[in-house]
Amino acid sequence: MYAFGILLLALLIMNINIELLHDRPDLIPKVVKWCYEEFSYQTPEESYEDWLADFKNQASNINKLPICHVLLKGDQLLATASLVEHDLDSYEHYGPWLANVVVAPHLRGQGIGTNFIAQIMRIASGFNRKFWYLHTSDKVSFYTKMGWEVVERANGVNFDTTILRVANG
C-alpha cells in the first residue's frame, strides 16, 4: 500500500497519469491502431472497423466492462489496456480478462508496462471479481514475474496461446 502510494506520487510528479478512454475519445484512433497492429492476427474475421467499433464501445463505459484505460504523460500516449468480459473464443468459461495491453514501441523495456499493469489491476480489483485472466502467446514470463499463474495452454483460431490468471486485488 505504501509502495503504491510512493509510485502514484512519483507518477504525479512526472506528470504521468491514467485516464479512461471515455475521457479521451481523441485517442481512440491511435489506441485502435496500436492494438490492431499487435493483435488483429488473432481475429482475422474482424476488420479494422470492427476494432474501432469495439473501442468506441469501451470508450462509452466509465465503471462497467468492457472498459479501456490509457497511460499518458501530458498529452503523449504511453500505453493502453482493456478490461473485458470475453477475450478468447471457446474459453468463455474464464473471465473477466485483461486485454489489449500495449506500450508505445519506443518506450518498451523501461518498466512502464509492469507499473501500468499493476495500476490497472488495482483498478480492476474495484470490480470485485474472483480472478482476472489474460492470454499471451509469448509474454508468459513477463506476467508470471508479476504474480500471474498459468492456467492452461490454449488454442486460438490460428495461434497457440497461454491462459494465465491472478486473484482479484
Ligand SMILES: CC(C)(COP(=O)(O)OP(=O)(O)OC[C@H]1O[C@@H](n2cnc3c(N)ncnc32)[C@H](O)[C@@H]1OP(=O)(O)O)[C@@H](O)C(=O)NCCC(=O)NCCS
Ligand atoms: C508486453 C509489453 C506491454 C511490456 O511493456 P514494457 O513497458 O516493455 O514492460 P517492462 O519494461 O515493464 O518489462 C519488459 C521487460 O523489460 C524489463 N525491464 C523492466 N524495467 C527495465 C528497465 N528499467 N530497463 C531495462 N529493462 C527493464 C523487464 O524486466 C522485462 O523483462 P523480460 O522481458 O525479461 O520480462 C510491451 O512489450 C508491448 O506493448 N508489447 C507488444 C504488445 C504485447 O505483446 N502485449 C502483451 C499482450 S499479452
